Amino acid sequence: MTGVSAPGRARLGVRTLREDRWWLAPLATFVGLFLFVVYATFRAFQGAYYYFEPYLSPFYSPCLTTDCVPGSSDFGQPISWWPLSPALVILIFPLGFRLTCYYYRKAYYRSFWFSPPACAVAEPHRSYTGETRFPLILQNIHRYFWYFAMIFGVILSYDAILGFRNPQGQWGHMGLGTVILLINAALIWLYALSCHSCRHIMGGKLKHFSRHPRRYWMWQQISKLNGRHMLLAWVSLIWLVVADFYITLLAHGTISDLRFF
Amino acid sequence: MSRNAKFRVWRGDAAGGELHDYTVEVNEGEVVLDIIHRLQATQAGDLAVRWNCKAGKCGSCSAEINGRPRLLCMTRMSTFTDDEVITVTPMRSFPVIRDLVTDVSFNYQKARQIPAFAPPPDLAPGEYRMQQVDVERSQEFRKCIECFLCQNVCHVVRDHEENKTAFSGPRFFIRAAELDMHPLDARTDRREFAQAEQGIGMCNITKCCTEVCPEHIKITDNAIIPMKERVVDRKYDPLVWLGNKLFRRGND
Ligand code: SF4
Ligand code: SF4
Numbered sequence: 001m002t003g004v005s006a007p008g009r010a011r012l013g014v015r016t017l018r019e020d021r022w023w024l025a026p027l028a029t030f031v032g033l034f035l036f037v038v039y040a041t042f043r044a045f046q047g048a049y050y051y052f053e054p055y056l057s058p059f060y061s062p063c064l065t066t067d068c069v070p071g072s073s074d075f076g077q078p079i080s081w082w083p084l085s086p087a088l089v090i091l092i093f094p095l096g097f098r099l100t101c102y103y104y105r106k107a108y109y110r111s112f113w114f115s116p117p118a119c120a121v122a123e124p125h126r127s128y129t130g131e132t133r134f135p136l137i138l139q140n141i142h143r144y145f146w147y148f149a150m151i152f153g154v155i156l157s158y159d160a161i162l163g164f165r166n167p168q169g170q171w172g173h174m175g176l177g178t179v180i181l182l183i184n185a186a187l188i189w190l191y192a193l194s195c196h197s198c199r200h201i202m203g204g205k206l207k208h209f210s211r212h213p214r215r216y217w218m219w220q221q222i223s224k225l226n227g228r229h230m231l232l233a234w235v236s237l238i239w240l241v242v243a244d245f246y247i248t249l250l251a252h253g254t255i256s257d258l259r260f261f
Numbered sequence: 262m263s264r265n266a267k268f269r270v271w272r273g274d275a276a277g278g279e280l281h282d283y284t285v286e287v288n289e290g291e292v293v294l295d296i297i298h299r300l301q302a303t304q305a306g307d308l309a310v311r312w313n314c315k316a317g318k319c320g321s322c323s324a325e326i327n328g329r330p331r332l333l334c335m336t337r338m339s340t341f342t343d344d345e346v347i348t349v350t351p352m353r354s355f356p357v358i359r360d361l362v363t364d365v366s367f368n369y370q371k372a373r374q375i376p377a378f379a380p381p382p383d384l385a386p387g388e389y390r391m392q393q394v395d396v397e398r399s400q401e402f403r404k405c406i407e408c409f410l411c412q413n414v415c416h417v418v419r420d421h422e423e424n425k426t427a428f429s430g431p432r433f434f435i436r437a438a439e440l441d442m443h444p445l446d447a448r449t450d451r452r453e454f455a456q457a458e459q460g461i462g463m464c465n466i467t468k469c470c471t472e473v474c475p476e477h478i479k480i481t482d483n484a485i486i487p488m489k490e491r492v493v494d495r496k497y498d499p500l501v502w503l504g505n506k507l508f509r510r511g512n513d
């Protein structure tokens with residue numbers, strides 16, 4: 001080993017002397033992310049049960065291929081050559097955004113790659129180059145995914161507003177699904193606005209806050225949100241599943257939508 | 262109220278060493294450094310430990326307690342249960358000199374590599390004027406007491422000795438960020454330096470430095486990630502690059 005047992009260092013003979021349950025946090029993260037990936041993969045490939053008037057599952061929004069079920073395509077169906085599920089066309093944007101997110105990077109580097117598994121617990125790898133080489137150097141494009149995330153924020157908000165119709169398409173109605181989609185849109189916005197790249201773009205990049213009072217103010221607000229970025233990453237992820245699962249149950253006919261008016 | 266506590270302390274030098282068991286008296290309100298001093302006074306007169314202020318301000322007494330990087334003088338005995346065996350070892354990322362004392366010169370070499378603050382050419386000393394909002398961010402980084410616990414815990418060098426040449430470590434990323442955010446620093450190549458010379462790309466933002474910092478500096482969120490984003494501006498973002506060329510920005 002070249003690390004904690006390198007010549008000259010104190011010889012301790014073990015990879016860590018920690019006796020607390022340091023493995024608990026990476027294990028919980030692993031289980032949480034793994035379950036999400038399994039569910040999301042199944043649902044994204046399924047290509048069915050994602051639309052129940054007037055609700056569209058966030059995994060399938062926007063629905064852009066000619067395979068999309070009637071009524072689910074708010075922005076037309078420009079893509080006819082795609083043989084697979086319509087969710088897979090747009091998947092790269094939310095997936096890329098979360099994969100390159102500074103918080104999720106920390107989460108999966110620790111829990112999936114053990115680099116490191118926990119602080120002061122030696123990692124199992126022989127060599128390490130961090131994010132300096134391909135493919136991990138691509139983490140640097142995170143801000144581009146953030147630009148797309150802004151567009152998705154608008155689309156998901158639009159979906160939530162469409163939820164104020166009844167199954168016949170008349171406005172002025174509301175059901176439990178509307179509330180679920182509204183919360184989903186709000187959480188996606190909060191997650192994307194608390195992003196570290198957003199904090200940088202809004203004002204963090206400046207050298208003189210005093211010359212840009214408005215951007216300084218925005219940076220301060222984003223910084224407050226940014227402190228909760230990890231929480232928002234998890235809550236918005238879990239809520240995606242809640243929203244999709246609710247709509248699936250409706251589409252299957254397992255439950256019926258609770259209509260308020 | 263006094264009790265007896267079980268301690269395991271690493272004794273040895275670069276040639277080798279081992280954990281020694283001690284049973285030692287502990288009194289109300291004491292910290293681990295007090296117990297180490299009592300060991301020196303009663304059972305192990307030649308035990309080597311580095312310390313100065315006993316107030317968490319000099320950064321000398323860094324070590325590892327039960328495997329976690331801590332300041333000996335800021336770890337209260339009351340945080341352990343009465344029957345817990347407390348293991349004290351030297352920092353594991355630096356060469357050991359003797360017992361709990363390590364050779365931290367790696368950090369001084371990295372410090373010397375950073376180009377110093379560059380005075381603005383058009384201002385004489387004494388004419389510097391800065392707004393509080395412009396220096397606030399850097400002030401967080403000035404709290405650093407150079408205990409090097411962050412340098413010690415960082416897996417980039419802790420687990421890979423060979424990375425020490427290419428990687429400066431979190432303490433010096435906050436220095437880089439402090440200077441890059443400084444309203445009067447005249448250098449414009451701090452980002453290139455952070456990437457090419459300090460190896461900021463090797464950090465995978467897993468936040469152990471932030472977890473151990475006794476000054477609670479948000480090293481990763483407030484220094485490393487902003488610095489990585491600044492590097493992206495220079496190196497990987499064609500839009501920002503084009504904007505700077507077309508509109509001659511860069512003095513914001
Ligand atoms: S966040 Fe980066 S600098 Fe800090 S301990 Fe982790 S890898 Fe090292
Ligand atoms: S940044 Fe914190 S942990 Fe690192 S040397 Fe300074 S005070 Fe110590």
Ligand code: FES
Nearest residue numbers: 101102103195196
């Ligand atoms: S840092 Fe998490 S979304 Fe950008």
Ligand code: FES
Nearest residue numbers: 314315320322334
């Ligand atoms: S003795 Fe000064 S920080 Fe502990």
